[in-house]
Amino acid sequence: MINTNKKYLIDLGGMPFTLSNCTRNQYRLIAHLSNEVDINALQKAVNLVLPRFPMYTITINKKWNSLRELEVVDTKIQVTKYQNKFQPFNIKSTEPLFRIMYGEKFICVEMFHSLTDANGCLTFLNSILACYYEVLGQQVDKTNIISFNSDCKDIGLEDSFFKYAEKTKAKINPAKSLFSKSFHNKCKVLPDRQGVVVTYSLSVDELKKVAKQYNATLHEYLTTILCLAVNQLKSETNSKKCVRIQMPINLRKRYPSESLRNFVATTQFDTKNTDKQTILNEFKKYLKLATCDNELKAFMQNAVSLMHGVLRFLPRFIGDFMLKTGDKILGEKANSTSFSNIGVVNTNLHINGVESYEFIEGTPFYISNLTSAISYQNICNFTFSKNTQDEKFEHYFLEELKKDNIIPKKVMIK
Numbered sequence: 001m002i003n004t005n006k007k008y009l010i011d012l013g014g015m016p017f018t019l020s021n022c023t024r025n026q027y028r029l030i031a032h033l034s035n036e037v038d039i040n041a042l043q044k045a046v047n048l049v050l051p052r053f054p055m056y057t058i059t060i061n062k063k064w065n066s067l068r069e070l071e072v073v074d075t076k077i078q079v080t081k082y083q084n085k086f087q088p089f090n091i092k093s094t095e096p097l098f099r100i101m102y103g104e105k106f107i108c109v110e111m112f113h114s115l116t117d118a119n120g121c122l123t124f125l126n127s128i129l130a131c132y133y134e135v136l137g138q139q140v141d142k143t144n145i146i147s148f149n150s151d152c153k154d155i156g157l158e159d160s161f162f163k164y165a166e167k168t169k170a171k172i173n174p175a176k177s178l179f180s181k182s183f184h185n186k187c188k189v190l191p192d193r194q195g196v197v198v199t200y201s202l203s204v205d206e207l208k209k210v211a212k213q214y215n216a217t218l219h220e221y222l223t224t225i226l227c228l229a230v231n232q233l234k235s236e237t238n239s240k241k242c243v244r245i246q247m248p249i250n251l252r253k254r255y256p257s258e259s260l261r262n263f264v265a266t267t268q269f270d271t272k273n274t275d276k277q278t279i280l281n282e283f284k285k286y287l288k289l290a291t292c293d294n295e296l297k298a299f300m301q302n303a304v305s306l307m308h309g310v311l312r313f314l315p316r317f318i319g320d321f322m323l324k325t326g327d328k329i330l331g332e333k334a335n336s337t338s339f340s341n342i343g344v345v346n347t348n349l350h351i352n353g354v355e356s357y358e359f360i361e362g363t364p365f366y367i368s369n370l371t372s373a374i375s376y377q378n379i380c381n382f383t384f385s386k387n388t389q390d391e392k393f394e395h396y397f398l399e400e401l402k403k404d405n406i407i408p409k410k411v412m413i414k
Contacts, residue, residue, distance in 0.1 A: 017113035156260030165300035182244035187390035195363030200408035232396035333366035
């Protein structure tokens, strides 16, 4: 049983996502399995795992930007059947800010971004999967997996921004979006919160082979292809605006951290070029600068100064207004699209029956498409989360892949 009176602050990485009525601030991680889901075993696994993750069994204080823990009981968090449409979380209730859902052959965790980033959620999902297979009586290799019966204490609760923030001189200006507008694909938008999700399966081996030909990583190659797809849309107009791709940077890869909360930076890549190799070279040069120590520590210091020094102590209605205004200027609306690449999932759960993963961004509000990718074994699932039925963007993306003899396979439409 968890102390229901305990309160602690939202981590600095989670502060920008506290607009509870915005489904853009939710996301889903799905594990596709080889066998049908045993619902009773899943529920038992969830009940066993939850006490190990007190940083997620919480809700947001109604008046102030802090969190309070909820009492976890077996009947409180029920696994539910998967729903295609994102439903906003209600912070005025005592319900947790995540959902655990299932389909015929998949298990899904839907998470509110103020609790954790995709890497924290992936750790949570893998712990549930490992426990699920143990409940079914299977042996599980728990390499890179947190066991439900491991010591929980305060491990994972750290806000690592405070640990690594440092006043350094950055070369990248995060406010550049105020002065240079990016190209947006204008198309008919679906009614509020009605999104479309389309996922394509790509061969990791084929991607690596092609990326190697361009002397690029998978992330560099896929980002370049996205830029080319946006350029194709742009060519249909007279726009002279830049193509801007927003992407998160997993800070855990650079700075040792046990945090299971938000620990990511964000950056935005601009280009007006249309040649593939030129864009790739430009992006490689930019990424090297954006991920250097000075830039990342400056990003964390800015978060400490703004989020902890200003927003932390404001009533929620004022903080929400400031965040919503900032989001329109510097957030989603400032970009042509975003690309969230979790990278490779490094576990041995394929032995038990996990075939692949899928990462779905919440329905966008200001732009038509958000994109994401996650790889496991030889499968890279690339997902488009859209607020439109328009298929031009994904069509151009797929056509660019086919030019390099990469043939995507549509695997999921939600």
